[in-house]
Amino acid sequence: MAPRLSPQAYIDGVCAGDRMVLSRAITLVESALPSDRALAAAVLEGCQRRAGTAFRLGITGVPGVGKSTFIDAYGTYLTGIGHRLAVLAIDPSSEISQGSILGDKTRMDRLSRDPQAYIRPSPARGSLGGVTRATREAILLCEAAGFDYIIIETVGVGQSEVAVHSMVDFFLLLMLAGAGDELQGIKKGIMEMADGLAINKADGENLLRAQQARAEYETALHLFPASDSGWLPRVLTCSAIADAGMAEIAAMISDYRMVCTADGWLEKQRHAQAKTWMHETIGHLLLDQFYAHPLIKKNLIQKEIDVLEGKIPPTVAATQLIALYLQQTAK
Amino acid sequence: MAPRLSPQAYIDGVCAGDRMVLSRAITLVESALPSDRALAAAVLEGCQRRAGTAFRLGITGVPGVGKSTFIDAYGTYLTGIGHRLAVLAIDPSSEISQGSILGDKTRMDRLSRDPQAYIRPSPARGSLGGVTRATREAILLCEAAGFDYIIIETVGVGQSEVAVHSMVDFFLLLMLAGAGDELQGIKKGIMEMADGLAINKADGENLLRAQQARAEYETALHLFPASDSGWLPRVLTCSAIADAGMAEIAAMISDYRMVCTADGWLEKQRHAQAKTWMHETIGHLLLDQFYAHPLIKKNLIQKEIDVLEGKIPPTVAATQLIALYLQQTAK
Numbered sequence: 001m002a003p004r005l006s007p008q009a010y011i012d013g014v015c016a017g018d019r020m021v022l023s024r025a026i027t028l029v030e031s032a033l034p035s036d037r038a039l040a041a042a043v044l045e046g047c048q049r050r051a052g053t054a055f056r057l058g059i060t061g062v063p064g065v066g067k068s069t070f071i072d073a074y075g076t077y078l079t080g081i082g083h084r085l086a087v088l089a090i091d092p093s094s095e096i097s098q099g100s101i102l103g104d105k106t107r108m109d110r111l112s113r114d115p116q117a118y119i120r121p122s123p124a125r126g127s128l129g130g131v132t133r134a135t136r137e138a139i140l141l142c143e144a145a146g147f148d149y150i151i152i153e154t155v156g157v158g159q160s161e162v163a164v165h166s167m168v169d170f171f172l173l174l175m176l177a178g179a180g181d182e183l184q185g186i187k188k189g190i191m192e193m194a195d196g197l198a199i200n201k202a203d204g205e206n207l208l209r210a211q212q213a214r215a216e217y218e219t220a221l222h223l224f225p226a227s228d229s230g231w232l233p234r235v236l237t238c239s240a241i242a243d244a245g246m247a248e249i250a251a252m253i254s255d256y257r258m259v260c261t262a263d264g265w266l267e268k269q270r271h272a273q274a275k276t277w278m279h280e281t282i283g284h285l286l287l288d289q290f291y292a293h294p295l296i297k298k299n300l301i302q303k304e305i306d307v308l309e310g311k312i313p314p315t316v317a318a319t320q321l322i323a324l325y326l327q328q329t330a331k
Numbered sequence: 332m333a334p335r336l337s338p339q340a341y342i343d344g345v346c347a348g349d350r351m352v353l354s355r356a357i358t359l360v361e362s363a364l365p366s367d368r369a370l371a372a373a374v375l376e377g378c379q380r381r382a383g384t385a386f387r388l389g390i391t392g393v394p395g396v397g398k399s400t401f402i403d404a405y406g407t408y409l410t411g412i413g414h415r416l417a418v419l420a421i422d423p424s425s426e427i428s429q430g431s432i433l434g435d436k437t438r439m440d441r442l443s444r445d446p447q448a449y450i451r452p453s454p455a456r457g458s459l460g461g462v463t464r465a466t467r468e469a470i471l472l473c474e475a476a477g478f479d480y481i482i483i484e485t486v487g488v489g490q491s492e493v494a495v496h497s498m499v500d501f502f503l504l505l506m507l508a509g510a511g512d513e514l515q516g517i518k519k520g521i522m523e524m525a526d527g528l529a530i531n532k533a534d535g536e537n538l539l540r541a542q543q544a545r546a547e548y549e550t551a552l553h554l555f556p557a558s559d560s561g562w563l564p565r566v567l568t569c570s571a572i573a574d575a576g577m578a579e580i581a582a583m584i585s586d587y588r589m590v591c592t593a594d595g596w597l598e599k600q601r602h603a604q605a606k607t608w609m610h611e612t613i614g615h616l617l618l619d620q621f622y623a624h625p626l627i628k629k630n631l632i633q634k635e636i637d638v639l640e641g642k643i644p645p646t647v648a649a650t651q652l653i654a655l656y657l658q659q660t661a662k
Contacts, residue, residue: 041647048644133646140644186556189520220551225517274638274645281649286617289657307605313379313471314605315464316372318612326620329660 004028004039011046017146019118026120029137032130044137047144052270054086054143055257058164060154061174062186066200070174070240071151072108077246079116083149086118086142087111090135090154090164118147129284132163136277139167161190166276169266170195170253175217177202177209192224194233196252202237203244210237229265231256295328296321335359335370342377348477350449357451360468363461363619375468378475383601385417385474386588389495391485392505393517397531401505401571402482403439408577410447414480417449417473418442421466421485421495449478460615463494467608470498492521497607500597501526501584506548508533508540523555525564527583533568534575541568560596562587626659627652 002024005013010028013021029040061067075085087108111117120138139150152168154160165171173186173194191197197217202210217235226232234252238245260266290296303317312320333355336344341359344352360371392398406416418439442448451469470481483499485491496502504517504525522528528548533541548566557563565583569576591597621627634648643651 037650041650044644044647048641051644052641137644137646188523188556188558190523191555192519192521192523216550216554219547220554223547223551224522225519227519271639275635277645278635278638278649281646282621282653283614283618285649285653286621287614290613290617304606304609307609308602310379310383313375313382313468314608315468315612316375316379318609318616319368319372321613322616 002027004036007039007042007046010039010043014043014047014141014144015050019145022118022141022145023120025141026134026138029141030126030134032126040137044140047141050144050146051140052143054139054148054150055170055253056139056150056152056168057253058152058154058168058171059174060161060164060171060190061200062176065174065176066240067153067174068107070198070200070238071153072111073240073243074246074249075108075111075117075151076114077243077250078149079111079114081250084116084147085111085114085149085151086120086145086147087151087153088120088135088138088142089122090131090152090160118142118145127284127288128159128163129280129288131160132167133281133284135163136167159187161187161193165193166273166280169260169269170256172249172253173197175199175213177206177213195227195231195256196233196249197221197235198245198249199235199237200240203239203242207237229260229269230263231260231265290325293325293328295324299324333358335367338370338373338377341370341374345374345378345472345475346381350476353449353472353476354451356472357465357469360472361457361465363457371468375471378472381475381477382471383474385470385479385481386501386584387470387481387483387499388584389483389485389499389502390505391492391495391502391521392531393507396505396507397571398484398505399438401529401531401569402484403442404571404574405577405580406439406442406448406482407445408574408581409480410442410445412581415447415478416442416445416480416482417451417476417478418482418484419451419466419469419473420453421462421483421491449473449476458615458619459490459494460611460619462491463498464612464615466494467498490518492518492524496524497604497611500591500600501587503580503584504528506530506544508537508544526558526562526587527564527580528552528566529576529580530566530568531571534570534573538568560591560600561594562591562596621656624656624659626655630655 005021005024010021010025014025025043028036028043031037031040059067059071061070071087075087078085108119112119120142126134135152139152142150152164154164171194173191173196175197177199199210199213199217214235214237221233221235236245236248236252238249257266260269291300299321303312303321306312307314307317336352336355341352341356345356356374359367359374362368362371390398390402392401402418406418409416439450443450451473457465466483470483473481483495485495502525504522504527506528508530530541530544530548545566545568552564552566567576567579567583569580588597591600622631630652634643634652637643638645638648
C-alpha cells in the first residue's frame with residue numbers, strides 16, 4: 001500500500017489536475033479501512049467546492065455489445081471537440097470478471113494515449129454498496145481535477161445498472177440488432193431507465209438489421225412510461241469500430257442537456273440524486289457493519305437454511321438476527 | 332386497541348380459518364410496538380407450517396384503470412371456480428390516499444358479500460419497509476387460514492410495485508388503451524416486470540382501440556428482455572365492468588403456473604424471494620432504528636440541507652451521521 005498523503009496534499013494535487021495524486025485519491029476513497037475513511041472524508045470535503053461541474057454519462061450493455069470500443073470511439077470524439085474526459089467503471093461483480101476494465105483499457109487504444117482523457121481501472125472487488133460509494137466519490141474527485149465529462153461504464157449484469165442510473169445525468173444503453181439471445185443479459189427494468197439507446201455494430205451486412213431494429217425500438221419506447229423529465233428516449237444506430245454515428249449520439253445528448261437544463265430538470269435530478277446518495281450510503285454502512293459482525297457471520301447461514309426449508313418465516317429470522325446483533329452491540 | 336390474545340389462541344384461530352382472529356392477527360403483525368413484534372413472531376412461527384400453499388397474484392395499475400372493479404370481477408370468477416380468495420393491499424402512500432382500499436372494499440361489491448372471499452383494508456400508514464413486512468406476514472397468515480389464492484393490490488405509485496413484485500408468483504399490470512397521459516403514473520421499469528398485461532375497459536367504443544393497443548404491446552414486449560423464467564409476458568384485453576375476459580386471464584395465469592411449476596421456476600422464485608425477504612427485512616429494521624434515534628432526528632434535516640447546498644458530499648454527510656449514531660448506541 002502506498003503511504004497516504006496529508007489531506008491538503010491530496011486536495012491541492014487533485015485540484016491542480018495532477019493525475020498521479022488523483023489516482024491515489026481514488027485509491028483512498030476505494031479503501032474500506034476506517035482510518036482511510038476519515039482521511040477520505042477530509043479530502044472530499046476539500047474538493048467539494050469544485051465538484052458537480054461535469055456532465056455525467058452512464059453507459060451499459062451486455063458483454064459483446066462493444067462497450068470499450070464504443071467508449072474509445074465516443075470518448076475520442078468528445079476530446080476532439082474540446083472536452084476533458086474521465087472514464088470510470090462500476091463493476092461489483094469483479095470477483096468473476098476480475099480486472100475486466102484493465103483489459104478494456106488496453107482495448108481503449110486511442111483514449112489510453114489521449115492526454116485529454118483519464119481512464120480509471122475497475123475498483124477492487126467489494127460489495128455493491130462499497131463500490132457504488134467509491135464510484136460516486138471518484139466522480140467528485142475527477143470533477144475537482146478539472147474533467148468536464150465523466151463516463152461511467154457498467155458491466156451490464158446485476159444491480160450495477162441501477163446504481164449507475166442513480167449517479168448520472170444521461171443513461172445510454174448500447175444494444176445489438178436482433179432481440180433474441182443477446183438481450184438475455186440485460187436485466188428487466190433497465191431498458192425503461194435508458195434516456196437513449198444506441199444500436200452498435202450497424203455496419204456491413206448488419207446495417208439493415210440495425211436500422212430495422214432502430215425503428216422497432218423507437219415504436220416500442222413510445223408505448224412505455226415517459227420519464228419524469230418528459231424526455232422521450234431516442235434510438236440511434238452507430239458503428240464504434242468505424243467511428244460512425246458518434247456526432248449523432250453527441251447531438252442527442254446535447255439536446256437532452258439543453259432541454260433538461262432549461263426546464264430545471266437536470267438540477268432537480270442532481271438534488272434528488274444527492275439526497276438518495278446520502279440515504280443509500282447510510283443504508284450500506286449500516287448493512288456492512290451488520291454483516292461484518294462476528295455473531296452475524298456465525299449465525300446467518302443457519303438462519304438462511306431454516307428459511308429456505310420453511311422452518312421459520314423470513315421476517316422472523318430477520319428479527320431474531322437483529323435482536324442478536326443489538327444485544328451484542330449494546331454490550 | 333383490542334387486547335391481545337395468547338400466541339396459541341391466534342395460531343389456533345387462524346389455522347381454523349376464523350376470520351375474526353385472522354383480522355386480529357393481521358392487525359398484530361402490522362403493529363410496530365416491540366411487545367407486539369415478539370408476539371407476532373411466535374404467531375407466525377406457529378402458522379408457518381401451513382403457509383406457502385396459495386398462489387400469489389400481484390396486481391398494479393394507475394389510478395383510474397379500474398383496479399377494484401377488476402378485482403371484484405376476477406375475484407368473483409376465482410371463487411366461482413372453487414378458490415378461496417384473500418385480497419390484501421400494499422399502500423405505503425396511504426397518508427395521501429388514506430383509506431383508499433376501505434373505499435375500494437365498498438366498490439368490491441360482490442366480493443365483499445362473497446363467503447369465499449376475504450378483503451383486508453389497507454394497513455395503517457407507515458414506512459414502505461414496515462408496510463412491506465406486514466403485507467408479507469399477512470400473506471402467510473391468510474395462507475394458514477386456508478385461502479389458496481391471494482391477490483395483492485398496489486396503488487401504482489412509487490416503490491410499492493417493486494415490493495409487490497418481490498412477493499408474488501405472477502405480476503399483472505392493468506392498462507388502458509392509449510399510451511398517453513394515462514401512463515404517466517406507471518413508474519419506469521414496472522412494465523418490464525409484468526408477467527402479463529391486461530388492457531381493461533375494452534368495451535363499447537373503446538374495444539377497437541384496446542385491441543390495437545394489445546397488438547402493439549405484444550410486439551413491443553418481444554423486444555424487451557426475457558424474464559429469468561423464460562416466460563414471455565402476454566397481453567390480453569378485458570372489461571371488468573362487463574365481466575369479459577376473466578376466463579382468458581385465468582387461463583394465462585394457469586398456463587404460467589403449469590409451465591413454471593413443471594420446470595421448477597416457481598419454487599426457485601419462492602426460495603429467492605424468501606431469502607430476499609429476510610435480507611430486506613434486516614435492512615428495513617436497521618434503517619427504522621437508525622432514523623428513529625433522537626440524535627438522528629435532530630441532525631438529519633441540517634445534513635440534508637448541507638448536502639443540497641453543496642456544502643458537503645452526500646457520502647460524507649452519511650458517514651458523519653453514522654458515526655454520531657454509533658457513538659450514541661455504544662454508550
